[in-house]
Amino acid sequence: MATTIESPFEIGQEVWCISNQSKPYNEPCETCKGTGRVHLNDESFVCPDSCYMGQKRKHTPVQWEVVGPRTVGQIRVEITDSPGYPCKTSADNYTQQKSRVDRCMCIDTGIGSGNVYTYNKHVFLSKEIAQAECDNRNKTIESKE
Numbered sequence: 001m002a003t004t005i006e007s008p009f010e011i012g013q014e015v016w017c018i019s020n021q022s023k024p025y026n027e028p029c030e031t032c033k034g035t036g037r038v039h040l041n042d043e044s045f046v047c048p049d050s051c052y053m054g055q056k057r058k059h060t061p062v063q064w065e066v067v068g069p070r071t072v073g074q075i076r077v078e079i080t081d082s083p084g085y086p087c088k089t090s091a092d093n094y095t096q097q098k099s100r101v102d103r104c105m106c107i108d109t110g111i112g113s114g115n116v117y118t119y120n121k122h123v124f125l126s127k128e129i130a131q132a133e134c135d136n137r138n139k140t141i142e143s144k145e
């Protein structure tokens with residue numbers, strides 16, 4: 001019996017991914033006021049506050065954001081339906097299992113090797129749904145701070 005498998009994705013379809021990144025930026029060092037040097041008794045010294053030429057590397061707080069659109073170039077469907085195998089191991093892989101996972105890879109981020117995106121977790125079919133998911137996750141981040 002052949003199995004017909006449907007996927008939420010189509011090859012060539014535009015999808016929207018989400019990613020959480022903190023972006024690096026430079027900020028003037030407070031100790032040397034961005035000059036890279038400090039003055040003491042009419043002498044000038046390299047700033048001791050581990051800055052780089054008066055700049056300090058900072059990172060923005062981690063925020064989820066929508067990335068895309070990206071184009072589906074590979075579709076992966078994983079269907080698990082196992083009644084379990086009766087043996088004396090307690091390993092999870094012999095227990096009863098039932099799951100369905102839809103994933104895709106995108107032309108923009110590499111096919112075969114690259115990011116694998118899980119449907120409704122990392123990749124969404126519309127920008128609006130992806131944005132709603134980001135808003136939701138960012139709320140959780142804020143409430144933890």
Ligand SMILES: [Zn+2]
Nearest residue numbers: 029032047051
């Ligand atoms: Zn400094």
